[in-house]
Amino acid sequence: MTGSKMKCGFAITFAFVVLLRLGECADGSYEVSFESYYDINDGDSSPQERPLVHLPTQGSFEGDHFAINGTDINIMRFLGIKYGNVPIGGRFKRGLHVDLSHSSRKTDASKEPMPCPSFPDLDMVMENEARGINVDDCLTLSVFTRKLQSATYLDSNTAVVVYIHGESLFDGSAEEAKPDYLLKNEVVLVSVNYRLAPFGFLFDNNTHSMPGNVALADLEMALQWISKNIIFFGGDPNNISIMGQSGGATLAHALALSGKAKQYFHKMILMGGTALNPYLIEDNAEKTAIEIAKHANCRVYRLDDVGRCLYNKKSSEILRAFYNYKKEHSFNGGNKIIVGDLYNFIPKHPALMIKDPERQLNIPLLAGVTQHFGAYLISSGFLSILI
Ligand SMILES: *[C@@H]1O[C@H](CO)[C@@H](O)[C@H](O)[C@H]1NC(C)=O
Numbered sequence: 001m002t003g004s005k006m007k008c009g010f011a012i013t014f015a016f017v018v019l020l021r022l023g024e025c026a027d028g029s030y031e032v033s034f035e036s037y038y039d040i041n042d043g044d045s046s047p048q049e050r051p052l053v054h055l056p057t058q059g060s061f062e063g064d065h066f067a068i069n070g071t072d073i074n075i076m077r078f079l080g081i082k083y084g085n086v087p088i089g090g091r092f093k094r095g096l097h098v099d100l101s102h103s104s105r106k107t108d109a110s111k112e113p114m115p116c117p118s119f120p121d122l123d124m125v126m127e128n129e130a131r132g133i134n135v136d137d138c139l140t141l142s143v144f145t146r147k148l149q150s151a152t153y154l155d156s157n158t159a160v161v162v163y164i165h166g167e168s169l170f171d172g173s174a175e176e177a178k179p180d181y182l183l184k185n186e187v188v189l190v191s192v193n194y195r196l197a198p199f200g201f202l203f204d205n206n207t208h209s210m211p212g213n214v215a216l217a218d219l220e221m222a223l224q225w226i227s228k229n230i231i232f233f234g235g236d237p238n239n240i241s242i243m244g245q246s247g248g249a250t251l252a253h254a255l256a257l258s259g260k261a262k263q264y265f266h267k268m269i270l271m272g273g274t275a276l277n278p279y280l281i282e283d284n285a286e287k288t289a290i291e292i293a294k295h296a297n298c299r300v301y302r303l304d305d306v307g308r309c310l311y312n313k314k315s316s317e318i319l320r321a322f323y324n325y326k327k328e329h330s331f332n333g334g335n336k337i338i339v340g341d342l343y344n345f346i347p348k349h350p351a352l353m354i355k356d357p358e359r360q361l362n363i364p365l366l367a368g369v370t371q372h373f374g375a376y377l378i379s380s381g382f383l384s385i386l387i
């Protein structure tokens with residue numbers, strides 16, 4: 001695989017994803033449907049009791065279970081467990097640790113959680129806002145496992161896979177990872193919701209109201225949570241692989257280079273992406289922030305005005321501004337990794353970080369692209385959008 005082929009693949013994939021969304025948006029519909037190549041047979045619920053996991057600091061989580069279609073393998077799932085809080089006013093900042101004072105609370109973990117806000121989901125975001133929900137508070141993860149930790153001893157040797165979803169850093173959710181395929185093997189799967197696009201990346205280097213790369217801080221926090229809690233789901237905290245797809249692979253690789261979460265994972269799988277993807281590295285963070293703020297009807301004369309204004313907007317207003325900004329910029333910008341963020345995840349260009357001997361990863365790494373990555377380009381659906 002040559003470098004230029006890879007770049008081209010990313011560019012085209014990226015353009016396609018956005019074109020597809022825009023097509024939908026032009027119809028006035030923001031509905032997203034994820035392609036499903038798995039089949040979770042929800043209808044076939046057996047009379048078994050619902051599985052319950054007790055976390056010492058977060059209370060009990062009641063999941064449910066189902067059989068992988070066509071097998072008698074029983075899987076337990078726990079959906080939407082909070083690993084961090086984004087309080088009102090904490091929108092562009094690192095999440096806060098979950099409240100530890102609820103150890104006696106029982107939470108229903110059988111429903112798909114609200115995904116982090118993205119513009120293809122604008123209608124849903126607006127509905128949730130109208131119901132008074134803090135839509136920024138979206139830091140959840142879902143766990144799929146075949147067996148739980150025994151009640152009497154803590155010891156597990158089941159490998160853990162942490163899935164970081166793709167969709168170019170502005171779309172998608174943890175729901176993309178379905179367990180049917182992976183859990184035919186003895187493995188614990190975790191899928192993470194992290195903040196997207198303007199909420200995950202916007203950067204203000206003047207007032208520091210927006211530190212940048214908050215999405216990476218979310219993933220760091222999720223891995224810290226997993227490292228501490230996965231044993232209660234039967235997973236081995238000393239055998240954790242992060243697995244990113246497309247934009248998710250870019251984030252996984254960036255996080256690994258940052259060195260920030262290295263104590264929380266031991267192997268890495270990059271599917272169709274690396275931190276070198278030029279389409280996902282911001283080259284003018286200040287300009288992007290100012291322009292998005294202008295689209296949100298902020299009165300902006302300089303960068304200092306941006307954060308002040310955007311903290312007072314609804315999330316849906318920021319998403320709409322981001323969407324309009326994207327329309328104007330060949331779908332580029334506002335959803336990219338910041339070089340020089342205030343959390344110091346990415347202090348210099350990833351190409352330089354890779355060369356830095358102190359950042360050598362020294363962990364097993366699997367990387368590649370699928371043979372048909374981007375093949376939808378030749379589908380009639382894609383051509384009809386182009387023409
Ligand atoms: C289960 O898998 C079979 C064979 O792959 C498929 O034909 C069937 O539609 C699936 N069942 C459900 C409930 O989707």
Ligand SMILES: *[C@@H]1O[C@H](CO)[C@@H](O)[C@H](O)[C@H]1NC(C)=O
Nearest residue numbers: 157158159160186236238239
């Ligand atoms: C991690 O899990 C895999 C798959 O079960 C196993 O082959 C490997 O030996 C484990 N590694 C460690 C360090 O326990």
Ligand SMILES: *[C@@H]1O[C@H](CO)[C@@H](O)[C@H](O)[C@H]1NC(C)=O
Nearest residue numbers: 205206285286338339340341
């Ligand atoms: C942020 O500001 C500092 C101090 O003025 C400067 O050294 C640094 O290069 C700036 N970073 C970015 C990414 O613009």
